[in-house]
Amino acid sequence: MVTPEPGTSASLHPAAPTLGGSAAAPPPFLRATGIHKRFGGVHALRGAELTVERGEVHSLVGANGSGKSTLLNILCGQLAPDAGELLLDGTPLKLGEPAYALAAGIAVVTQEMTLVPEMSVAENILLGPRKVRRWFGIDWRATRRRAEEILEPLGVDFGAERRVSDLRPDQQQMVEIARAISMNARLLLLDEPTSALNDAQVAALFDLLKTLKGHGLTTIFVSHRMNELFEIADRITILRDGRTVESGPIAAYDADRIIHAMVGWAAEGSAPVLPSKRSRAIPALSVRDISVEGHVDKASLTIYPGEVVGLAGLTGSGRTELLDAIFGLRPRLSGSIEVCGSPLRSQRVSQAIARGMAYVPGDRKNLGLVPNMTLAENLHMASTSGTARLRVVPRGRERSQAREAVRQFGIVAASTDAPCTTLSGGNQQKLVLAKWLAISPRVLLMDEPTRGVDVGAKREIYRLLAQARTSGLGILVSSSETEELILLCDRILVMFRGRIVASLDRTQASEAALTRYAMGHL
Amino acid sequence: MTDVATETSARAGGSGVSRWAKVRAWAADSQFVGVLVLLIVLFIVFSLTQPRFFTAANIRVLLIGVSILWVISLGLTFVMLTGGFDLSLGSMLALAGFILVGFYVKLGLPALAALILTVVSGGVLGGGINGLLIGWVQMPFLVVTIGTLSLFQGVTYLVSGTQTVSLNSSLLNAIGFNTTFGVPIAVWIMIATLAISLFVLRRTYFGRDVYAVGGNSRAARLAGVNVTRTLIAVYAIAGALAALGGILEASQISAASPLGDSTIIFDATAAVLLGGTVLGGGVGGVVGTVVGVLFLGVLQNGLSLTGVPSAWQQTISGVIVILAVLFHQLQHKGTPLLRRRKE
DSSP, X not given: OXXXXXXXXXXXXXXXXXXXXXXXXXXXXXXXXXEEEEETTEEEEEXXXXXXXXXXXXXXXXXXXXXXXXXXXXXTTSSOOXXXXXXXXXXXXXXXXXXXXXXXXXXXXXXXXXXXXXXXXXXXXXXXXXXXXXXXXXXXXXXXHHHHHHHGGGTOSSOTTSBGGGSOHHHHHHHHHHHHHHTTOSEEEEESTTTTOOHHHHHHHHXXXXXXXXXXXXXXXXXXXXXXXXXXXSEEEEEEXXXXXXXXXXXXXXXXXXXXXXXXXXXXXXXXXXXXXXXXXXXXXXXXXXXXXXXXXEEEEEEOTTOXXXXXOOTTSSHHHHHHHHHTSSOOSEXXXXXXXXXXXXXXXXXXXXXXXXXXXXXXXXXXXXXXXXXXXXXXXXXXXXXXXXXXXXXXXXXXXXXXXXXXXXXXXXXXXSBGGGSOHHHHHHHXXXXXXXXXXXXXXEESTTTTOOHHHHHHHHHXXXXXXXXXXXXXXXXXXXXXXXXXXXXXXXXXXXXXXXXXXXXXXXXXXXXXXXXXXX | OOHHHHHHHHHTTSTTOOHHHHHHHHHHHOTXXXXXXXXXXXXXXXXXXXXXXXXXXXXXXXXXXXXXXXXXXXXXXXXXXXXXXXXXXXXXXXXXXXXXXXXXXXXXXXXXXXXXXXXHHHHHHIIIIIIIIIIISOOOHHHHHHHHHHHHHHHHHHHHTTOOEEOOOHHHHHHHHOEETTEEHHHHHHHHHHHHHHHHHHHBHHHHHHHXXXXXXXXXXXXXXXXXXXXXXXXXXXXXXXHHHHHHHHHHHTEEOSOOOTTHHHHHHHHHHHTTOXXXXXXXXXXXXXXXXXXXXXXXXXXHHHTOOHHHHHHHHHHHHHHHXXXXXXXXXOOHHHHHHHO
């Protein structure tokens, strides 16, 4: 039930957000003010505020890196803020330890499952010392009864004796929520609970949340999906760059206004930087109806020589999985791939490389480089992967080629024989790029091309990409930074829940438009 | 030579690096220098205290004594560099003796052909069973090689009827007892296996694959390295070298014995770890391994000459293995114990 609140009626204008209720109203259920948090040089929260009323479903909205997760982690005690105050029911909340938050009645359900899959629902709900005991040990029957009592008012469609690994993902979420409630939670934090669920499962979860609201539970809900906000939230708070920019009842918002608040008014329209240069000959890469189980649903795309195509979408939208599948790192269920007009016959990485496909992965540490090997050895790994294995390595020639690459790509390193772990993040990324450009590719796939690199290296990588495209290379860039995509790409495809839902020319692409499609608002 | 000068010249391309700086860089890179120093110290101490230690006869006994451990440890190094392990090498040793019996006695093949076929069979069994199951089916290496440890030993008992079979071949006797240019043939075999292993690991693309698979198999796979093929190959190499170890054993006792050496895999593991190859792979090499083998050999030989009972020898070498690996770890990573104290 939504109760009209006094302080929310004045918040229609985005320039004058209203935070919290008026002076006459009783204190809000949760009130966070002036929250600051730094991670090294990154100022993740810069005076964020959050006011949540009792018994409502409150949605926390913001783009990647806006500080949602940090704020949530502070609420549940995983992180201690550098500054700021948190009042729960008018009393200051002790911060910095998950135990404090639990004692205060705050429970969190994260994206990662914290259940023991091989145990029953009852055992998971009453995990650890909370099982019913008797003098000879655990009273299993009483434990199950207790779990059933907890599950009963939730109206779930599974029994307490079921094994968690046999449940659907939404049912597993429900078990986590049941456990949270059984610990006398008054405030439930849900961090993207729907990211792994299909539509029917989302509906089931929302039914449960509505039931819980009927019982008076307060919920803070993080989601990236626009339609979910309108369906479940009573009020929303929008974060941008670590600050709270707006807060108010969902009824006062439409999708466009939320998106504008998320990306800022200034982000509208961005001047093209790179000249569009594409030849309409044979496509460098042509992908038809590729599917990856659970991640990608019939994605098709075409890249012409000299063209840079962007892939936008939220984390978990299937961007990385699509790139993996194109390159052969992940099995594809269906579809076909052609490189420069000739089809790939196998799903093997070696064939992709032999046809001139290169892949700079987003997970540089685990997929990009072999840490104990030298700069030169890493540099030549891809280009020599097709050579006969018992050939003798021409080390002199490799070393001079490595010195040439170091010069050309502006890699700062003690020597070409230095272990690649001694390089900085930006230089490692340039090394990965150099490694792949050494195979003289026709198609370059790049995932998060500038993740974790400094501004200088970023500019350098953009320059190298601009240079590479002039030689007729087709480039597919996946990035969670929309500004980067708008800067680099001729055309941007947007993914939402495994499907490519939009294709925007650079003239049409704006942060607002990309964000709208990425949140499933078509 | 100062550090600054060293670094500058290294950046300039390495052409002007002084020899001393190169040696220092090599020492810093090489994981086995500590054990090498210990080996030299041990050698000098035994030479000074035991008149019978530094004699041609004793050195020959020492080297032939470690020859089987040497070849097995070389094979194990390949496997451990990829981050794996092979417990079955000790049983392969015993099985190889009876494969040799099969080719030489039962089929009546010429001795040289029988020897070569035995080594090849070891490679086929190692690569075809261990390698395929670990590299292709992607089963855990411990599970697979615990299985083949038992499998190879069981087959050995079956084909031998648990009887020792004597082998009389002039070639086999020559390997066991003859010398060429004053050096026993077994020692030539040791040198040859080391040289080939070193060449393969350090100079060929395959050797680079071995280090890449151990260092980061996912990155290696993404860069086009055939991880499956590399794993099959290292288990084949380990199997072939274990079979060669079985031939060396047969040559020393002029017979094939069904009793495998069930502890040799632990000595080999100690030697590989002492030599600086790490569990988990990607770092180390065969030169370190043979330093480790020689260290264990000298320790055991010297202590025997000193009259230390074998129970004590085992105790001492256990302590030294732990200390050496601890020393190595302190040098490179530290332990939580020390780190906490520093804070």
